[in-house]
Amino acid sequence: MSARRWSVSGSAIPRRAGASVAWSLRRGGMAGLLLLVAGTLPVAAQAPTSLTIYNDGRVLVRRDLPVEIRKGDTELVLPLGPVDPGTVLPLDGGVEILAGAYDGGVDQGSVYRRAVGRRLIFRIGKDTVSAVLVGVNPERYKLADGSITYSPPGIPQFPADLVTVDPVFRVRLRSAQAAKSLRLGYFIQGGGWTASYQLILGGSLARMLGTAVVNGGGLRLEGTELQLLAGQVSQAPASYEGLRRDMVAARPMMAKEADGLPSQQKVGEFHLYTLPGRHTLEPGVTTTVGLFEPAEAPVIKSFEMLGQLPWWGGLPQMGDEEEVPISVIYTVKRPYKTPLGDRPLPGGVVRMFEPDSAGRLQLIGESGIDHSPAGEDLRLGAGEAFDLTAKRVQATFSTRRDSLPQGGCCRTIATADYRVTISNAGETAATVDVLEQRGGEWSIVSSSIKAEKLSSTRTRFRVPVPAKGKATLTYRVRVIW
Numbered sequence: 001m002s003a004r005r006w007s008v009s010g011s012a013i014p015r016r017a018g019a020s021v022a023w024s025l026r027r028g029g030m031a032g033l034l035l036l037v038a039g040t041l042p043v044a045a046q047a048p049t050s051l052t053i054y055n056d057g058r059v060l061v062r063r064d065l066p067v068e069i070r071k072g073d074t075e076l077v078l079p080l081g082p083v084d085p086g087t088v089l090p091l092d093g094g095v096e097i098l099a100g101a102y103d104g105g106v107d108q109g110s111v112y113r114r115a116v117g118r119r120l121i122f123r124i125g126k127d128t129v130s131a132v133l134v135g136v137n138p139e140r141y142k143l144a145d146g147s148i149t150y151s152p153p154g155i156p157q158f159p160a161d162l163v164t165v166d167p168v169f170r171v172r173l174r175s176a177q178a179a180k181s182l183r184l185g186y187f188i189q190g191g192g193w194t195a196s197y198q199l200i201l202g203g204s205l206a207r208m209l210g211t212a213v214v215n216g217g218g219l220r221l222e223g224t225e226l227q228l229l230a231g232q233v234s235q236a237p238a239s240y241e242g243l244r245r246d247m248v249a250a251r252p253m254m255a256k257e258a259d260g261l262p263s264q265q266k267v268g269e270f271h272l273y274t275l276p277g278r279h280t281l282e283p284g285v286t287t288t289v290g291l292f293e294p295a296e297a298p299v300i301k302s303f304e305m306l307g308q309l310p311w312w313g314g315l316p317q318m319g320d321e322e323e324v325p326i327s328v329i330y331t332v333k334r335p336y337k338t339p340l341g342d343r344p345l346p347g348g349v350v351r352m353f354e355p356d357s358a359g360r361l362q363l364i365g366e367s368g369i370d371h372s373p374a375g376e377d378l379r380l381g382a383g384e385a386f387d388l389t390a391k392r393v394q395a396t397f398s399t400r401r402d403s404l405p406q407g408g409c410c411r412t413i414a415t416a417d418y419r420v421t422i423s424n425a426g427e428t429a430a431t432v433d434v435l436e437q438r439g440g441e442w443s444i445v446s447s448s449i450k451a452e453k454l455s456s457t458r459t460r461f462r463v464p465v466p467a468k469g470k471a472t473l474t475y476r477v478r479v480i481w
Contacts, residue, residue: 062185129144216281225275229273303385412481
């Protein structure tokens with residue numbers, strides 16, 4: 001087999017002597033020996049390619065390689081690059097992968113592993129010395145006098161056949177018929193994408209823009225179709241047939257070329273965005289594309305202050321007055337049958353801008369969002385209010401022990417009074433929502449402003465604060481544990 005040549009994309013690749021990994025394929029009693037070597041073809045083969053990029057870093061690659069496939073068994077060397085070899089499978093019916101070999105190690109440690117048993121040349125200044133690498137982890141070298149050293153005698157000069165530049169996948173497959181091309185699907189890691197949004201505020205309406213920010217995972221590809229899948233897809237092991245169905249189902253659909261924006265469709269329980277046109281991916285280069293046309297939506301600004309109750313356990317006694325931040329919240333309303341409400345929004349970061357007196361946009365907040373289905377409002381935190389300040393103090397505190405209704409050990413009942421003073425240095429009046437949240441058995445006994453019970457764990461007080469003025473809220477809490 002040493003004189004055999006393997007053909008890929010119309011080019012011949014000679015088998016290199018001295019390859020470091022050899023393995024045998026045994027099927028039906030017949031054995032064949034394949035040598036795992038470094039590839040010589042670039043990763044960017046000129047063949048139709050489409051990618052589906054997931055939020056979690058996976059990239060599903062689908063390629064149509066122009067290779068000759070015979071009816072029956074064919075052995076090929078495929079320049080797939082940094083691939084997860086366990087996910088490689090044909091997408092054409094009647095084609096089966098019998099066996100494959102892949103060594104994707106491009107680091108120096110992988111070169112040392114391949115070099116075990118080889119004599120290497122080491123450079124020491126202008127001179128050279130040779131030694132045999134007899135083992136790794138740790139490295140051991142046999143010098144000309146027969147002695148063993150654990151330190152390299154100089155700077156190693158590796159033969160080219162030991163160094164993998166672009167990994168290749170050697171594969172033996174069986175086809176029911178001859179073909180001029182091979183459609184493959186496989187996964188790589190290291191990619192991913194996220195959404196970036198800009199919310200331009202202006203009174204009761206806001207304008208929202210969305211951009212997809214894409215990382216191709218170190219791939220170098222030209223003229224590829226790109227799809228982005230929004231959602232958290234399980235990474236549980238899949239069967240061969242299940243994985244194949246997923247790959248075939250994810251073939252790209254035609255994008256909306258007319259408006260230059262991605263088309264969107266639902267696949268399973270996730271949303272798939274197909275970017276228009278074809279794209280070039282380069283390692284280290286980030287690709288961006290608009291997700292939708294700018295859309296307006298109603299927006300409501302509110303202010304919130306969190307309470308003092310611990311979620312579980314006892315109620316502590318706290319005698320010192322404390323300053324409490326007041327959060328600024330923007331809620332973007334997205335009802336159905338509106339431009340922004342009828343579309344799902346992939347998870348990402350929303351940056352909020354507001355024009356100053358001269359019309360210059362200023363960043364006033366930044367908030368992350370999860371994947372948001374159509375019709376769901378967006379709740380965006382924009383930081384802490386400047387003109388609104390609050391102070392809170394625990395005015396009274398008492399506890400008593402009580403037996404359980406069914407008998408047995410006692411329980412503790414604590415009662416405390418709180419006073420919250422909110423100051424407004426701004427020119428307009430504001431309403432601050434004071435929220436108390438706790439699990440277990442608890443209640444608001446009395447309050448100076450009506451308490452709204454939002455759920456079994458959340459109670460809200462809506463405190464109006466006049467411009468250039470103050471407002472005070474008092475309430476009594478009973479907690480049982």
